[in-house]
Amino acid sequence: MRRLIISIFAIMFILLLAGCSSSGNNPGPPGDPFVPPPPVNPGGDSYQLSATIDLSRSVGHAPLPVNLYANVNGGLAPYYYRWDVNGDGWWDYGGFGVSEIGIHYASAGIYNVLLEVQDSNGQFYHATALVDVSPSGPSAIPAAVPDQGPAPLVTGLNGAASYDDDGYIVFWEWDIESDGIWDYEGDWVIGAPDNAIVSVTYNTPGTYNATLRVTDDDGLKSESSIQIIAL
Numbered sequence: 001m002r003r004l005i006i007s008i009f010a011i012m013f014i015l016l017l018a019g020c021s022s023s024g025n026n027p028g029p030p031g032d033p034f035v036p037p038p039p040v041n042p043g044g045d046s047y048q049l050s051a052t053i054d055l056s057r058s059v060g061h062a063p064l065p066v067n068l069y070a071n072v073n074g075g076l077a078p079y080y081y082r083w084d085v086n087g088d089g090w091w092d093y094g095g096f097g098v099s100e101i102g103i104h105y106a107s108a109g110i111y112n113v114l115l116e117v118q119d120s121n122g123q124f125y126h127a128t129a130l131v132d133v134s135p136s137g138p139s140a141i142p143a144a145v146p147d148q149g150p151a152p153l154v155t156g157l158n159g160a161a162s163y164d165d166d167g168y169i170v171f172w173e174w175d176i177e178s179d180g181i182w183d184y185e186g187d188w189v190i191g192a193p194d195n196a197i198v199s200v201t202y203n204t205p206g207t208y209n210a211t212l213r214v215t216d217d218d219g220l221k222s223e224s225s226i227q228i229i230a231l
Contacts, residue, residue: 049072049125051071051072053129055067058129059131061136063104063136064104064133067103068101070099072117077119077120078120079118081115083113087113107133108135108166110131112128113131135166137222138162138164138215139165141163142157144156144157149229151231160197162214164214167216167217169214170215172212173212175213184198206230212224
């Protein structure tokens, strides 16, 4: 009887040791809060973070307004967004909820847009897009003061209101009778337009069209005419 009792206690002791050894190797239940999530997809598509950039416009002439939209899939919200809108290596915008921004590209160029998204599990994802901004031509705006009167009519032709949205005007030309001959020409000198303003005399009665042509710093040209009446 005594040997039987000792044997029973021995068996119980062995089973107890085996149980302690087994519980010590248990890694814990999935999602243990003390274990950081893996940096890659652990097997479910709902976890893997990805993103794309949608552009309201990707091609156009300067100045070009563009809306940028971040489309995020997977990961764990909330998301933190960072935007580099011109590819210069600096984050221009960032924050939670900054998934949409509006940019005004004033100058011509090809801009590499970079989006970085970080989710609440510490995953990062980068997406890129290109915005191709072409130079815009200048706008020629001629004026004449006075634009009519008795001959000989002395009038001042003024093109100083002409402009270029993505740069500046570098050359001015006037064809005072629109006969294909540029009668006056000059560039921008000492902060004022040379030949943007000229004085012209129309000696013979008639209706004349004076044409202004301007050239901007990208080499693009624009022409516009104004009517002048000598009575």
